[in-house]
Amino acid sequence: MRAIWIAGTFAVLAMAGCGKSEPEPEQPPMKVEDTVFGDLVSTQDKARDQTNAAVEAHKAALDAQIRESEDQKPEE
Numbered sequence: 001m002r003a004i005w006i007a008g009t010f011a012v013l014a015m016a017g018c019g020k021s022e023p024e025p026e027q028p029p030m031k032v033e034d035t036v037f038g039d040l041v042s043t044q045d046k047a048r049d050q051t052n053a054a055v056e057a058h059k060a061a062l063d064a065q066i067r068e069s070e071d072q073k074p075e076e
Contacts, residue, residue, distance in 0.1 A: 032041050 032038055
């Protein structure tokens with residue numbers, strides 16, 4: 001009889017251990033600047049900004065050339 005009580009107690013404890021626990025609160029992800037990849041991301045941003053500035057300057061020069069060539073009257 002005593003063995004049944006011990007076995008029952010272990011069974012109850014095992015089932016209680018398998019119960020649902022409270023989920024841990026999720027932590028927000030770290031900022032990229034705070035990680036080891038922060039320098040790489042900032043370097044990419046600088047390169048992208050410089051490239052965009054060069055493209056804009058080239059576009060402005062082409063637009064000026066187009067405007068200048070449209071203003072000239074074709075010779076017949």
